[in-house]
Amino acid sequence: MAVTPREAPAREVWSIRVRGTVQGVGFRPFVHRLASGLGLDGTVRNVDGDVVVEVAGPADTLAALVRALREQPPQHAVVAHVTVTRGGDAGALGAGFTVALSTSAATTRPGFAGLPVDLATCDDCIRELFDPADRRYRYPFVNCTACGPRATIVDALPYDRARTAMAGFALCAACAAEYADPTDRRFHAEPVACPACGPRLSWRPAGEASDPGATSEEALAAAVATIAAGGTVAVKGLGGYQLVCDATDTAAVHRLRTRKRRLRKPFAVMVVDTAAAGVLARISPAELRLLTGPARPIVLLATHPGAPTALASGVHPGTDRVGLFLPGTPLHHLLLRALARPLVVTSGNLSDEPIAIDDTDATARLAPVADGFLLHDRPIRARYDDSVVRVIGGRRFTVRRARGYAPDPLPLPVATDRSILAVGAQLKHTFTLARADRALVGPHGGSLDDADALAAFHATLGQLTRLHRFTPDVLAHDLHPGYLSTRYAAGQPPGLRRVPVQHHHAHVVSCAAENGVRGPFLGVAYDGLGLGADGTLWGGELLLASYTGFRRLGRFGTAPLPGGEAAVRRPARMALGYLLGGEFAVPAGPAAGFLGRMPSAERDTIARMVARGVNSPHTSSAGRLFDAMSSLLGICDDADYEGEAAVLLEAAAAASGGTEPLPWRLTEVDGLWVYDWSGTLTAALERARAGTPPSELAAGFHATIVAVTVALCVRAAEQTGVTAVCLSGGCMQNRILASRLLTELGTAGLTGHLNHDVPANDGGISYGQAVVAAATCDEGG
Template sequence: MINPIEQQRVRILINGIVQGVGFRPHVYRYALEYQLTGTVLNDSQGVTIELQGDKRQIQLFINCLKEMPPPLARIDKFEVVIIPIISENSIFEIIQSQQQSQAVVAVSADKSSCEACNQEIMDPANRHYQYPFTNCTNCGPRYTLIQALPYDRENTSMAKFPMCEQCAESYQNPLNRRYHAQPVSCPNCGPSLTLTTNQGRFIAEKQNALDECIHRLKLGQVLAIKGLGGFHLVCDATNSSAVAALRLRKHRPTKPFAIMVANLDTAKQLVLGNDKEWELLSSQARPITLMKKHPTSPLRISENVAPNIDKLGLFLPYTPLHHLLLKELNRPIVATSANLSGEPIITNSRKIQEKLGNVVDAILDHDREILNACDDSVVQVIDNQIQVMRLARGYAPLSLPIKDKQVSTSIAVGAQQKNTIAFGFDHNIFISPHIGDLNSIETEDYFETTLETFKRLYKLKPSILIHDKHPDYSPTRWAKDRSKNADQLIPVQHHYAHVLSVMAANQYTNSVMGFSFDGTGLGDDGNLWGSEAMIADTKGFSTICQFSPFQLIGAEEAIKDPRRVLLAILFQRYSINEIYDLKLPVLNSCSPQLISNLHKIWKNNSHCINTSSAGRIFDAVAYALGLVEQVEFDGQAGMLLESAANNNKEKPIKFTLKKQNNQWQTVHFLCDIISAISEQQLTDKRIGQISAGFMEAIAISLCQIASEHKSLPIALCGGVFQNRYLHELCRSKLTASGHKILVPGLVPINDEGISLGQLWYAINQ
């Protein structure tokens, strides 16, 4: 008998990632273990537990739940309140979910299939054998199939699939790992595969569809295959003809493709990595991980997968379908997002037929609807820290609990490029998955759809809208159009928002020394910035240095045509004849008339934009070295310079980045590099020395400025710092000098982090 004096009843309120991760059965098992009675339920606030029993047993229960929550759970808030003891049955119950006014529970990101499920699909004796939609509480889709909170089957795209008797038994048994796994199904009751032609004509279904898909891949065909958050364009990565066909049809000449491989052993034949990289690659998030190409790889893949760079983007299978496909195919596959350039990933076969019917030979579809599109995450490791380059499947939606502030309902709409949206309310921040570049109607529609998804899930009625200062950005226009329905409309400068995003990732509000280097962003003086060294806090910033400005001849045309950037900087020092005398090899292909016309435009300052962009300087140097003629994708010049520097085994050529009147002297710096290019023949060795010296000069100059403000922590942000060579060089020098560097964690330092920076500014006003 329990002494009544020792009895207690408590109510426990838990918030965080606690739904769709097996939290209630986990609680149920602990309650049985510690002989406690009571209830547990999901609601829009999280999980509510009531426990009654011996006081000591309740404390043991609390300690265990805090220390050993379910594998996919994250506890942000854990409140315990003592309540009156009641008379009740001597049982512990899981009771039906309840919906309340505004949800604050975090929607979990989709997770890769767990080892238990992977074993089942390979076991002929198991009823899930070769079933491509096998999942349990510890894995499978979450965000991509949710319609509303709480996360229950009727609120997902699985609602149309009634469970068979065996699945229902698993679903209802709290001791089964499939208890309330909302996508639970089997071959008798769940989604199934269909293979069609590129115009939707039926070819095969179920296992026959997968077998025929594999057969076609072996023949060198290009297929669209439906994943968790959208379709991939897939072909055999060892078949150069197939890869070339995909490039030609998709009009993607050089941008690297991601490769999916069956397992870690295969990955180690293709790339070199450290422990952190292997850990990331095989984590349950299963991101595309950028790693160094194996110099003597025993596994041959097409050189055309990632031409002219020393990295490969690899990822492991993250659905049972991928596991089954790769096991039977027994070779790596190209698996790139199915979309037109600049548009969002496609989620249904009808759109594949309309937009990519001329790209693919067949479509492997299934009938579980994707309600919320979500691309693949892309990451790399810098100085043993994860750097997220695309925030998506496995990590997003990203939720950040706010410890000390109650937040008014706010929406920050982010940047024009690499857009994400950030939402703040109560004690929470949520960042949407990657949306993309808002340069098309389709992507703007996706922006609107994502907004509506989060407003619906969390019942948001925003009182504050935050946007970039650029008046022509689509998100800025969206916010201004709806400002009459909000209490406040707050603009935040682009590069300041970059720094703020790193501060937000660390919940930091005091002053920092921020280096915000990227391709473009409207500055407070009306010019395009992109190389800001600033002292910033949550109230404002002051720029203490940036590259001296130069012209983008032809405005946006110069972003894709780096010779315009190079010539604009050279025009500041040299006449046209003196430029010819430099004997730059890359200018041999430029006609005198073209150079003369560009000089006239530059001199008249007609159709030109003033900029101080570090990203454009990288473009100019890569062009001068003959590494790139036309910029075909964002960050291309940086990747090529990084590869050249990584391959350099000699001492870098020394350059000096001079500072005068709070400006780094762009013309002096670039002309020194041009002299080094002109004075000797450009060999691979020479290109590597110059590339390394160029980035080392930038790193040294940054450290010199940082040394003048040694008490301030450092934030390195903006897309330029996705260059691993430059970033690691800066971190190494700054750390050696005793500086503290703020780590952004899962928050991207490119424009995907802008929305979080905007929100952090508003929260702290």
């Protein structure tokens, strides 16, 4: 009996477009291996920020390829969308599967290209770094498709070597062979390099006009010797310069503080590995995952109570938290191994300036701080400081979103056909680009309060808008006319639509949006200062909110800011404001002790200012109440950095662990529920005079704010039927406050939400502004 030959399956041609974070993460090599293994013919290439696969084969095999693209992408890839177009000429694709040259469509794409973030050195590259038999032994720029610089070296998309800061480094024969080999982990690794063809270190002592010739190992040795001798070295990192000194050397830390003009704000400390980190701090499993993750952020960790520490006392004065991180680049690994001690690694700037990225600017601006410069010849294309995170409730809580996280796009819960630029606030500045269903939050830019910071904002905004071919037609901005971000928005062409967004509305919307809360919600916004819808200064607010609007339901009692910004810098002034001119009266008897320890001239001057209303605007700020309590308890009268008084108050409370609140009450004023803090302050002063330790009173104050907040939210829920509570604002960086609010709200039958991917502080304002603008445009056309 004759056997009929089985017909070969019909071949189809599919064009597959993959969107998301799919460039700079080994996606094309992944597709090449996958398609080749399936016996498919075709090509894969980068097109703008996407990956496009033109492929021919049986339909079921092509479907298997698409499933794998969606479900099994490389470790650092994020696949947002996969679209398939069927049809085409199979013959035109030829036989076999190849990586084709990247192309640009020269058109605006929906959403954003997944601009890859910088990735910490992987284990394979670390093994090579310390293997004497490897040709990259001790090479400070070793990397592969799984690690290395990405966002900080990109000039243009699609992401190819010719469009990065590596364009000036021609591949040697050995590196070129790896780059072209589909079986090699450096197959199409764009920053690939080695000592023969890649970037090189150089050393410049402070005061030298040019590099004296020490390069590579000699340069590294000079930097190590300087740090070991107690000096400070300015190291050119991935996203900017860093200032490095011995974290165990008290004199070295003091000199760095004096030169950098950063007297008390805690320094971050880099340690060689998790064992070294464990010696300095307690580390939970969630914190360990953050420490060792590819972003390599600074993680705020609890120190071992009562245990001696190797760190100099000046590293994190007055706090029970230390910011630790692990080396994220080969250069940092080499420094840590050579010095065998913890290192202070802090931003390469003077206090509040933008981090330096240009070699000429850095060597000039950091000359008063550094004893030498460890440079290299690979340009930095974008400014990215180190990210800072902490863990609350077992989840990551972002304090500063920068290297390793930014500029990864976030969901935009209200899709828009507009191109929205949200310009953020003033402190901890970020901006956000939004279109389609994605929002791209730019990296932390510091305080937007001088010409240098404004220039840095312009540069970073220019880079990201150019990369993503983004031209805004909507501008979202804060209500405060004095913010440089608001002035920037006002100075743009008049044809752009402007969406002003109240500061605290932006805060709570940022929290709601990233937690997927779509309906009306209760918003608790506790921060320093923000201009309210009524023209006064807010900061302790309960709102009934949606993405497009809000109604104020409650607030903290107000007090004057004697001298305006001067009261922020000197919490003792803020305390005087509460005692001498607050909305609620504190009896003279309890207040006498504090008033008596204040300099009489200052006390009398402030009393006159408050009585006459001279430069003493009133505010409902929760942050300023924390400042005042810190001063009343003798913990912090003068702040060296923004938020110091509250940070020290939290540290004092943590040392006590008390949970009993001080007296408090809610009253009604002009239709709003208002926290009357007079009983709280009175009790704190009376008990302090009677000898109650400040730490116990600090803990009681935290318990009071939790109780007040829960009571406000319960009242609001009973009135409105809304049970979702979004907690945001700078005060929510307080771990005690945030964690207990989540617990106590849950006990009361409400659901609390915190920010996670965007900061609760003003670094999240621009994301909230973008969401409000998208929803407003969607609602109003």
